[in-house]
Amino acid sequence: MESFPASLVLAGAGKMGGAMLRAWLDRGLPPGAISVMDPEPSEAIAKLATDSSFTLNPPTTTAPQVLVLAIKPQALDEAASLAALAGPKTLVISILAGKTIANIRARLPDAGAIVRAMPNLPAAVGRGVAGLAAEPGASTAQRAMAESLMAATGAVVFVDDERLIDAVTAISGSGPAYVFYLAECLAEAGAALGLPAEVAARLARATVEGAGELLFQSRGQTPAQLRESVTSRGGTTAAALEVLTGEDGLAPLIARAARAALRRAEALSG
Template sequence: MKQTITFIGAGNMAQALIGGLLADGHPSERLRAADPDPATRQRVGELGAIHVTDDNLEAVDGADVVVLAVKPQVIDRVLASIADALSPEAVVASVAAGIPVERLQRGLGGPRPVVRVMPNTPALLGQGATGLYAAPACSDEQRAAVRSLFGAVGAVVEVDDEALMDVVTAISGSGPAYFFALAEALARAGIDAGLPPDAARTLADRTAAGAGAMLADGETDAGTLRERVTSPGGTTAAALDQFSADGLPAIVARAVDAAIRRGRELGSAD
């Protein structure tokens, strides 16, 4: 029998996960979603014959896995709303950025099986990259259940040190925005050099998508792919040399460090 999975918060990420689970054959009667917004509940209901409600207590009653797909700013209120209704065997998976296991367990009334999870927006297309950390209270079966759930929408990487979840957030959670920013800058450079705006955006966007597909293939690492495109003394080499001269690696390192620090600030705020 498939496990009963409940989503508290039924926005885009929850909808992507529900869609992935249904596509993988998870029974719709074993899926539940709770959200205060009627329009969101309607959209979730259109995904399949799953149980949708505005009552968190109703949604978590008897659930095997509870996914907290909510913003960090409301996590404490959500934890308080479900603590008394959770089954002792239920595993709670939180996607709230920066919120540590200790705070999650405190909000649930004590040590419980809790997993911190950081998916990213490409999960909406089934191309996600998710990092997770499972608290020691989790059994192997509970960890596997959460891995399988997020594996329905992409790749999953597990870390054994909770502090690394802030790094996961900075690399893959926030990472899509970095690539979008590069695509924007590349299109702008093309426009400034004379290309029509539509042509510049199409070339930049499709180049980013194609490069991402080559990386996602997994057979060749990024460095080797870069080398294959770079002929000595050619145009690509000239551009990459300029990146290096302008300090691109250091810029990226500082950006990731800023994201890590902000994640830790969010996690420490009560």
């Protein structure tokens, strides 16, 4: 990590909170700088606390340099103790879906600055991507700190308008589920063509894994260029893509799905 906070409190160590915690430790954040607050930590987190020597559920703690909110969104109203942890010099990073910066500011009025982040599930394997939006008063150093912490789990993209976080949610936040569903659909299509279900599932999974890795490693090429590179004129892939790129094909379907996710994100934010 480019910079370490002198002190960090992680509120919530579930799937995403735990993934970020492991990434920070792996990147060299000193365990002594970390306190984790979770009323019901998993066995894995409890063991990690023992092995790594960070503090788990301290009886008291002072306002840290960074407070990361990874609790369930509905728990924010119940977590009155968090207000004491958000002091004038505290950077608050929230990954709470549907909770705007204004929502958080109302509950943590003394916080120095607030950054809202939307990571996604591949953060658990260091291949995530997070969209960030900073409160107007956040300093360059605070933005850099938020970026450094979130970059431990993958790529980071800042958006200028917080309202765009809902669009980030619709694309990358929910996006892994779309890809997983594509693998399901490929497997079902293979079985319908006569392949044994197990074989179809293995082929579908390996295809999605391999295509994703190729996309990752081919940074100089766009997805469209990669698609064109495996599409021979008049071949089998071209025949399939004629269906997928048709008027009722994949592009309008994904657009409708993303709009549905956006509307739901907006409703949750309201």
